Amino acid sequence: MTSEQFVRELDALNQELLRRLAPEATLKPEVEGDLSVVNLLKVALKNEVEASESAARWMSTTPEIDVKLALARQVGDEAKHYRLIADRLAELGFDARGFNPLAKGYGPLFQYLDTLTSTVERVAAGQFTREAIAVVKNRQFIEFCEHAGDRETAAMYRDVIEPDERYHHELGRTLLLRLATTPAAQAAASGAARTTLELADELQKKALAMAGIHHAPGC
Ligand SMILES: [Fe+2]
Ligand SMILES: [Fe+2]
Numbered sequence: 070m071t072s073e074q075f076v077r078e079l080d081a082l083n084q085e086l087l088r089r090l091a092p093e094a095t096l097k098p099e100v101e102g103d104l105s106v107v108n109l110l111k112v113a114l115k116n117e118v119e120a121s122e123s124a125a126r127w128m129s130t131t132p133e134i135d136v137k138l139a140l141a142r143q144v145g146d147e148a149k150h151y152r153l154i155a156d157r158l159a160e161l162g163f164d165a166r167g168f169n170p171l172a173k174g175y176g177p178l179f180q181y182l183d184t185l186t187s188t189v190e191r192v193a194a195g196q197f198t199r200e201a202i203a204v205v206k207n208r209q210f211i212e213f214c215e216h217a218g219d220r221e222t223a224a225m226y227r228d229v230i231e232p233d234e235r236y237h238h239e240l241g242r243t244l245l246l247r248l249a250t251t252p253a254a255q256a257a258a259s260g261a262a263r264t265t266l267e268l269a270d271e272l273q274k275k276a277l278a279m280a281g282i283h284h285a286p287g288c
Contacts, residue, residue, distance in 0.1 A: 070255070071250075072245065072246045072247070072248075072249045072250045072255075073246065075245075075249050075255045075258075076197075076242060076245050076246055076249065079193070079197070079245075079249075079258065079259060079262055080197075080201075080242070082262075083197075083198055083201055083262060083266065084201075086266045086270070087201060087202065087205050087266070089270055090202060090205050090206065090269065090270065090273055105217070106161065106213075106214055106217055106219045106222055107158060107161050107162075107163050109210065109213070109285050109286065110154050110157065110158050110161075110163075110222070110286075111158070111163075111165075111168070111170065112285040112286070113150075113154050113210075113285065113286040113287075113288070114151060114154055114155065114158075114165065114168070114170040115170035115171065115176070116203075116285075116286065116287055116288040117147050117148075117150045117151040117154065117288045118147075118151055118170055118171060119171075119175060119176060119178075119179040119288075120143070120147040120199070120288040121143075121144050121147035121148045121151065122179075123179055123182050123183065123195060124140045124141075124143040124144045124147065124195065125140070125144045126183060127140050127185075127191050127195065128140040128141055128144065130186075131188055131191065132188075133188055135244070136188055136191075136192065136244055139196070139240050139244060142240075143196070143237055143240075146233045146236075146237065147288055149233075150229075150230050150233065150288060153225060153229060153230065154225075157221070157222055157225060160221075161222075176272065177268055177271075177272065178199070178265065178268045178269060178272065181194075181264060181265070181268055182194055182195050182199075182265070185261060187257055188244075188248060189245070189248040189249055189254045189257055189258050190257050190258060190260070190261035191261075192241050192244040192245055192248060192258075193241070193245060193249070193257075193258035193259070193261045193262045194261035194262060194264070194265040195241075195265075196237050196238065196240055196241025196244065197238060197241030197242055197244075197245055197262065198241075198261075198262040198265045198266060199265055199269075199287075199288075200234050200235075200237040200238035200241060201238050202265075202266070202269045202287050203234040203237075203238075203286075203287030203288050204231065204234055204235055204238060204287075205287075206285065206286055206287035207226050207230060207231050207234060207286050207287060208231075210226060210285070210286040211223045211226050211227055211231070214226070226286065230286075234287070234288065245258060
């Protein structure tokens, strides 16, 4: 099939699987236990630093100049998100300067992405799929913030972070259209996208079971 058909089908399948990340319950968010904007923003710091570093590692080992530069932009955007979130945490009374979100190591999704060596898999997993997940999770987090009465954090996500993540996803689409042109490339891209969604789904279930977290923002 053409890369246009392929990307359309991959997008449709991703969106269908992403509905699992958007259960009905998240439409009526409720704060329970320890679940607070501050604690969720700390999870977000980890996601942002991992997204930045993942793109940085790939940048140095990706030969295609347009993809290399797309990754460079993403490295900077995710670092900017980290700083914005750290600043917001300071306003909310948490000093993130002494906080290392990687103290307990990198997460399974980061580790999986780090094993991908072909450009088409990287773009399918890290940009097209991971950033589609981020868009859904951020939408849920914005609602959570609004219900918790935190309009400023909601606005930061809606006006700055969310448009960047959407841009990363669209960049993934543009690059995939150019790269996913053969059956082998399309199979590799589908496999990487599937594993990314499975890992995200697993992480989500674990976070829900362990801490009741189902609104943690993505990147
Ligand atoms: Fe992103
Ligand atoms: Fe981000």
